[in-house]
Amino acid sequence: MNFDLSDEQQLLADTTRDVLARSYDTESRNKVVDSELGWSREVWQQLAEIGILGLGFEAEESGPIEVMVVMTEIGRRLAPEPVAAAALIPGAVIAAHGSDEQRALLDDVAAGEKLLAFAHTEPDRRGFAELATRATQQGDSWTLDGRKSPVLAGDTADVLIVSAALPGGGSGLFLVDGAATVRRPFRTFDGNRGADIEFKSAAARPLGAGGDATAHIEAAVIRFQSAL
Numbered sequence: 001m002n003f004d005l006s007d008e009q010q011l012l013a014d015t016t017r018d019v020l021a022r023s024y025d026t027e028s029r030n031k032v033v034d035s036e037l038g039w040s041r042e043v044w045q046q047l048a049e050i051g052i053l054g055l056g057f058e059a060e061e062s063g064p065i066e067v068m069v070v071m072t073e074i075g076r077r078l079a080p081e082p083v084a085a086a087a088l089i090p091g092a093v094i095a096a097h098g099s100d101e102q103r104a105l106l107d108d109v110a111a112g113e114k115l116l117a118f119a120h121t122e123p124d125r126r127g128f129a130e131l132a133t134r135a136t137q138q139g140d141s142w143t144l145d146g147r148k149s150p151v152l153a154g155d156t157a158d159v160l161i162v163s164a165a166l167p168g169g170g171s172g173l174f175l176v177d178g179a180a181t182v183r184r185p186f187r188t189f190d191g192n193r194g195a196d197i198e199f200k201s202a203a204a205r206p207l208g209a210g211g212d213a214t215a216h217i218e219a220a221v222i223r224f225q226s227a228l
Contacts, residue, residue, distance in 0.1 A: 005069065009065065009066060009069050012066060012069055012070065013069045013070070013072070013073055015050055016047075016050070016052060016069075016070050016073040016074070017073045017076065017077075019043070019046050019047065019050060020043070020073060020074065020076075020077040020079050021077065023040065023042075023043045023046070023079075024043075024077050024078075024079060029077070029078060029079070029080070032080060033080050033191040037156070037193075038080055038187065038191070038192065038193040039079075039080040039081045039082065039192075039193070040080075040081065043079070043081055044081050044112050045112045047081065047083065047112070048110065048111050048112030049112075051110075052070055052083065053083065053087040053088070053091075053109060053110050053111075053112055054087075054091070054106065054109070054110030055067055055070060055088055056088055056091070056092040056095070057091055057092065057095040057106050057109075057110060058095070059095075059096075064223060064226055064227075067084070067088050067223075067226070067227050068226060068227065070083065070088075071083070071084060071227045071228070080191060080192060082115075082152065082153040082156075082192065082193070084224065084227040084228065085117060085118070085152035085153035085192075085224075086115040086116055086117060086152075086153035086156070086157060087109050087110075087115070087116060088227065089118055089220060089223055089224045089227060090116035090117060090118040090161045090220075091106055091109050091110075091116055092220070092223060093118065093161055093173070093207070093216060093220050094106060094116075094161065094175075094207070096216070097173070097207055097208045097213070097216050098175075098207055098208050099208050099209075102175060102205075102207065102208070105159065114158045114159065115153060115156050115157045115158050115159075116153075116157055116158070116159050116160070116161065117151050117152065117153045117154045117157035117159075117160050117161070117178075118151075118152075118160075118161050118220060118224065119148040119151045119154060119160045119161065119162045119163070119176075119197055120148065120162075120163045120217060120220070120221065121148060121149065121150060121151070122146070122147065122148055122149065123147060123149050130165065131146070131163055131164060131165040131171055132146050132147070132165075133145070133146025133147065133148060133162065133163065133164040133165065133199065134146055134164055134165050135164040135165065135166055135167065135172055135174060135204065136167065136201075137167060141203070142174060142203075142204045142205070142206060143201045143202060143203060143204060144162060144164050144174060144176060144199040144201075144202045144204045145199055145200060145201060145202075146164065146198075146199050147196070147197065147198045147199070148162065148196075148197045148199075149194075149195070149196035149197065150186075150188070150194040150195070150196070151194055151195050151196070151197050152188070152192065152193075152194045153193065153194070154178075154183065154185075154194055154195035154197050155183060155185035155186075155193045155194060155195040156178075156193070157178045158177075158178050159175055159176070159177065159178060160175070160176045160177075160178055160181070160197070161173055161174070161175060161207065162174050162175075162176050162199070162204065163213070163217050164204075166211075166212065169212075170211070170212030170213075170214055171212065171213060171214050171217060172206060172207075172210060172211065172212065172213050173206070173207040173213040173216060173217065174204035174205060174206055174207060175204065175205045175207060176199070176202050176203070176204050176205075177202075177203070180202045180203055181197050181198060181199055181202055182197070182198040182199075182200065183195045183196070183197050183198075184196040184197075184198075
């Protein structure tokens with residue numbers, strides 16, 4: 001079995017490394033991490049320009065291996081940009097299971113203009129325990145009530161992908177406008193950013209055709225773990 005990177009994967013690693021090496025030494029990184037945002041929008045735009053923020057959105061072009069190649073270089077520099085949390089992981093969920101209209105959002109994500117977050121973990125609940133966050137349907141409309149924490153990149157996300165218990169059983173995935181929630185931002189122990197997010201009858205749109213998305217949630221968690 002060949003564990004060497006392909007030429008394309010090696011080029012991806014080298015390009016990512018070059019961008020981050022030009023942007024960060026120890027002093028400049030610490031200054032950015034201590035800023036209010038906690039990462040650099042300038043670096044974020046540079047990553048968008050070389051195609052990093054859209055990896056995995058087109059399965060025939062890239063996948064989990066390419067994501068891990070990029071994340072290795074981000075770890076090498078301890079770069080604080082939330083590449084996995086705010087783009088690659090939630091973006092891949094939308095790419096695989098979203099409607100055409102929802103997938104159109106990914107153009108803005110890949111361009112660095114929109115931020116996402118995957119809101120699944122709940123206080124006192126780990127793994128795939130029954131969700132306390134609940135989805136309620138009235139006619140064609142859905143709302144969510146509950147709390148998610150920690151949500152990596154949840155402090156700045158424009159759109160949240162939220163897991164919630166469905167009225168008839170199972171777990172669904174919904175898109176929620178970040179501005180429609182109550183967010184309590186915090187700094188994580190490693191200097192990154194997250195948020196405690198509360199949903200109070202927050203308007204929500206089912207991901208794709210809706211219904212039980214338990215398998216999609218499990219796949220997203222595993223993909224996130226591999227990226228980390």
